[in-house]
Amino acid sequence: MDECDKKLNELVDERMLIQEGFDRCKDTKKQCGQEMSIASKYIGEIDAQIKSELKDNGIISTETGKYKITLRKSMPSILIEDVDALPDAFVTITRTPNKPAIKEALDNGIFVEGAYVIYGDESILIKRKES
Numbered sequence: 146m147d148e149c150d151k152k153l154n155e156l157v158d159e160r161m162l163i164q165e166g167f168d169r170c171k172d173t174k175k176q177c178g179q180e181m182s183i184a185s186k187y188i189g190e191i192d193a194q195i196k197s198e199l200k201d202n203g204i205i206s207t208e209t210g211k212y213k214i215t216l217r218k219s220m221p222s223i224l225i226e227d228v229d230a231l232p233d234a235f236v237t238i239t240r241t242p243n244k245p246a247i248k249e250a251l252d253n254g255i256f257v258e259g260a261y262v263i264y265g266d267e268s269i270l271i272k273r274k275e276s
Contacts, residue, residue, distance in 0.1 A: 157271055 199205070199216045206215040228236065247260045 160271070161273075 195214065196216060199207070199214065204216070206213070208214075225231070242260070247257050248262075250257050251260065251262055
């Protein structure tokens, strides 16, 4: 094994170790996301019970042995019933490029003003050799 092979093996070993840790973090993040979703649902249900208890007893603010609880009005929000009916001053229009259509046109030799093909950095593919 020459120096280049040795160096590449060391680098790939280090990369694989980091990748394994990264993959474990992704799995943990996914699991935490699921737990957060469940917790958020239960918090919402408990909040609804607390609001109901306060409303049923005509309470706006109270202090228990441990907590001060206040029922407050929600902030106003805007409901849009018909976007097309809104005056222009209250609407923004976003131009979004259709990249698949642009790519297809460029691949077929059609000039598209304002667009061109670029290539990023090379990537590497690493496969573990069968023993």
